[in-house]
Amino acid sequence: MDKSYDLVVIGAGPAGEVAAELASAFGRAVLVVERSTPGGVVTTTGGAPTKALREAALYLTGYRQEEVYGVRAAAPLQAVMPTLGVRIEQVRDVLQDAVARRFVARGITYLQGVARIDTDRTVHITSPDGTAHAVASRAVVIATGSRPTHYSGIPFDDPDVYDSDEIWALPAAPTDIVIVGGGPIGVEFATVFTALGIPATLVNKSDRLLPTVDGELAGLLAEEFQRRGVRLVLGAGADGVRRVDGRLLVTLSNGTALEGDAVLFAAGRTANTEALGLEQAGVRLDAAGRIIVDRYYRTTAPGIYAAGDVVRPGLASSAMQQGRAAAAHACGLVFGVEIDQTVSTAVYGLPEVASAGATEEQIRSSGIPYAVGRCDLSTTPRGAIAGHGGLLKLIFHADNRKLLGVHCFGDIASEVVGLGHVVLQLGGRIEMFLTLALNTPTYNYAYHDATVDGLTRLTKLMGMPESGESPVQRSRAS
Ligand SMILES: Cc1cc2nc3c(=O)[nH]c(=O)nc-3n(C[C@H](O)[C@H](O)[C@H](O)COP(=O)(O)OP(=O)(O)OC[C@H]3O[C@@H](n4cnc5c(N)ncnc54)[C@H](O)[C@@H]3O)c2cc1C
């Protein structure tokens, strides 16, 4: 045995990093094993590179500024493509270096290699040069993440059929592209290709985009995509891809087919559980191949925990919360066990779509009486200056006026929902926004107008209930 640790963390993505840092902050001896680079998917093919790509594509092509200023200071596509690659590498380097530095600063031992767990929580590590290590640990956190799901019938070995890991190796701009999957990945890549002037078709099995997002915002995004020339094919699944006369043909469940120069398949992710020795270690998987955990992120094997995408592919934010909770329990710490139950998401489309809390569909089906306040962002000083519209939508309980959900469609929507997220966490009422001297011009000022709108609608409803379409929905389930 090379050494003994209090905690061995397998995987240096967001879940693994925060698990390690919490345990180390409380004086535990921690080893992180990572087969690739520090930072996980967020820094290699996920959150940071995709947003860096989007931001660079929008900036270099002047895409969203043309309709505001009437001129487009765009660089030609041939010049833009290499610049995008350079920029993404810079962002990756900054973030991977930052994670590596944090490990050093926090006294966490970091070892590059592939890890496998043995029966007695011994972890075997094979370094890139083939050197084998074996370490003992009081506890192990598995944070090995996920990868794109490959479905049978989809020829991923074709050089022009990509998943969201391989798309980064695109050698040149395709003449057009079919994107399969209308979840966050499909929406974000449709945004990038459209900004670059590459015709994109987006196919989604579900009859709407972003099935987990508030329907009103998903509808606004679909309208905006169509206005900008994205071809949307909703309610049809892609069941095959083949080559016909040099082009790719994507066959759909509705009997039709779509043609493209390239295909991006972005329809879900699969947990990385292979070759970890889980079976001999006693760690059980569910039917979808994900590690089964309890509320403390304990697996079915004593002293072995799992967190992040390997438990359920989701967001970096929730992966971090789970990693912290797992490490806290593994090390007997009380700090950090609580998980934020407010669902919060941000998808970086055209424009951003972000939410915290319940959607209108969820609230309606729960039978809670609710009201909605809206603000058209183009009517706020900040929106007018930017020249871009959008929507801030606040949903609140009609009886006690507690905020239930906040949804935003517009520039920096991912930042704007933060204020609502805090009020949701505090269990605050909608009028809490009126107690804040919200700075202007800011997009956050829209909370003021949306609150006044919501209260006005609520008062009208309470005072004079009437049939027909009402801005305030009183929907008590029978
Ligand atoms: C294209 C894309 C965009 C995304 N955008 C966002 C976003 O904007 N916001 C957001 O919140 N989330 C986003 N996500 C999701 C987010 O990236 C994941 O939820 C998050 O990375 C999960 O963190 P994790 O630590 O569980 O796993 P990962 O980040 O996948 O890290 C797991 C690590 O474990 C390592 N590993 C695996 N097996 C072993 C082994 N046997 N031994 C050693 N190391 C191993 C891997 O190399 C990897 O580094 C995006 C995902 C994708 C694919």
Ligand SMILES: NC(=O)c1ccc[n+]([C@@H]2O[C@H](COP(=O)([O-])OP(=O)(O)OC[C@H]3O[C@@H](n4cnc5c(N)ncnc54)[C@H](O)[C@@H]3O)[C@@H](O)[C@H]2O)c1
């Ligand atoms: N900004 C963000 O937060 C962000 C960005 C990218 C990815 N992610 C995360 O990464 C993970 C993967 O994202 P994703 O978009 O691949 O998956 P997803 O599961 O969120 O969405 C996949 C979509 O593809 C559709 N689909 C499935 N099979 C299909 C088929 N054969 N034909 C057509 N449509 C099909 C589904 O109906 C669904 O709408 C998610 O957990 C997501 O939260 C988050």
